[in-house]
Amino acid sequence: MQTVPVSLRSNPYEIVISSGIFDQFGDYFLKWTKGAKNAIVVTDTNVEPLYGLKIAEILADAGVNNDLCVVEAGEESKCVDVAAMLWERLIECGADRKTVVVAVGGGVVGDLAGFVAATLNRGLPFIQVPTTLLAQVDSSVGGKTGINIPQGKNLVGAFWQPKGVLMDTQTLRTLDDRQYRAGLAEVVKYGVILDANFFNFLEQNVQKIRARDEAVLAKIIARCCELKAQIVLEDERETSGRRAVLNYGHTFGHVVEKLGGYGVYLHGEAVGIGMSFAARLACWLEPENLKLERLAQRQDALLTALKIPTKAPEFNRDAILNTMMHDKKTVNGTIRFVLPNRLGECEMKKISNIESFI
Ligand SMILES: NC(=O)c1ccc[n+]([C@@H]2O[C@H](COP(=O)([O-])OP(=O)(O)OC[C@H]3O[C@@H](n4cnc5c(N)ncnc54)[C@H](O)[C@@H]3O)[C@@H](O)[C@H]2O)c1
Ligand SMILES: [Zn+2]
Structure with missing residues (x-):
């Protein structure tokens, strides 16, 4: 227990x-x-x-x-x-x-x-x-x-x-496969944003996770709850900004949910795609940073091994930009993204030239 x-x-x-x-x-x-x-x-x-x-x-x-x-x-x-x-x-x-x-x-x-x-x-x-x-x-x-x-x-x-x-x-x-995998996307998210050791643990236990091994799942769920609870203790009412790190993968994830048509992508599937997008954006901002490059590769590999999508369909570029600009995190064309600094650590960054990346 x-x-x-x-x-x-x-x-x-x-x-x-x-x-x-x-x-x-x-x-x-x-x-x-x-x-x-x-x-x-x-x-x-x-x-x-x-x-x-x-x-x-x-x-x-x-x-x-x-x-x-x-x-x-x-x-x-x-x-x-x-x-x-x-x-x-x-x-x-x-x-x-x-x-x-x-x-x-x-x-x-x-x-x-x-x-x-x-x-x-x-x-x-x-x-x-x-x-x-x-x-x-x-x-x-x-x-x-x-x-x-x-x-x-x-x-x-x-x-x-x-x-x-x-x-x-x-x-x-009894949970169907898609719902299960959608939950796993949020699990991977915790590893990337808060706990590199937990990310390693997930990589090492892919087969057991896919088999829904209950001992491994209990460990995973407990660690996710601990990590989220810690953030909640730091920022219970979402006032300091700390809680916002939990939105990693969610800015582009919301674009995928909206442009894909609500209900077509499960939230977790869209978050998987959003995390892949965010990691690539982080690499684009720091092209010399090999650690980030490695992080993006490992994250995509883990998501793929868990059968979580990482690639968005071909959305219209203007539609993507338009949806992002209407995001509540966008102020005067500057959009804020939660981006990884390294595995297990991330922060909110302001991006003013997102159109050059897309
Ligand atoms: N409060 C928060 O902090 C927070 C955070 C993330 C998401 N959410 C909300 O959570 C909701 C999504 O939750 P969800 O993904 O659990 O969706 P859900 O509650 O719709 O459950 C998904 C489906 O699985 C079925 N189901 C539930 N448990 C089952 C089981 N053990 N076996 C078989 N079927 C089962 C449900 O009947 C439903 O059809 C959204 O409304 C979202 O806004 C809230
Ligand atoms: Zn979410």
Whole structure:
């Protein structure tokens, strides 16, 4: 079992990662909530039969009254209407300030249920049980919750930290290949931006990662959570700029998501392409830097070995520039990119001549 403490001063909590740990969820729930009696389990239509029902049963066995709320699987559920439906359901179920919201699912369920928990009655206790790799290494750590509105993704949201996070690596067995690989792109990202030794570990364990070896996965997930938690501790509310390093690969990744047509590329696939772009941009800015050249090669090789795409389709150059210039990180034609200095270290850099690179 791996435990990662998240030592926030206002709300310290732990992330517990292990194979088969669901069986102990009742004990963790009672420990983290100091014996709460009522819960609402939020899950989606895919996860309900796999794990949602099981979590609800485990809670019932632990003496916790609970209702199961199931939303349609997919990003569309991260919207005002579904959030409102959940607020209403919670009120119908008699939820009060002590009712615990338990999110069982991927990032969609986590963001949505977390937002509902953050807002109803000005905040209900919240527990995350993430079941996708992306949710385990990224979205369930850091306290960002939110929903989409027509004007943009994640535009409405709140910082709301959970009381605890429980991850069972067995859930990854049922995840489809594309979703699994999309999560792996964020895993590689942590190595490149924060931890060269972790990157080496990934390179050395490609076969086991592809085989979804649970011991290796538990180590990987724990390290990603540690790395993200450290950044979150340094910049909980995204005010100092430190948290922005997590956006490595995301500026061009967003271009790929947008120009590829939303939904065509999974977020993680677009991030793989974005990381490859960012590393090449770093090399272009410092043509003599052989370390960067080597980094770009190793990163592409690892992504490719994990079957994560690194090459964007032939987008129209003007469309690329236009999309980048509308990015919120662009000011007066100067775009900011998170770029590697060396393996395991990166920083935000201002680029004023991106059109010469593309
Ligand atoms: N809050 C944050 O900091 C943060 C960070 C990154 C991403 N996100 C958000 O996360 C969301 C994406 O999360 P995601 O990639 O987990 O998508 P998702 O929640 O849509 O899950 C992907 C698919 O896998 C299914 N699924 C989930 N667990 C499964 C399992 N164990 N076995 C089989 N199928 C399973 C889901 O039903 C869904 O169809 C986006 O909305 C994104 O904005 C949030
Ligand atoms: Zn991402």
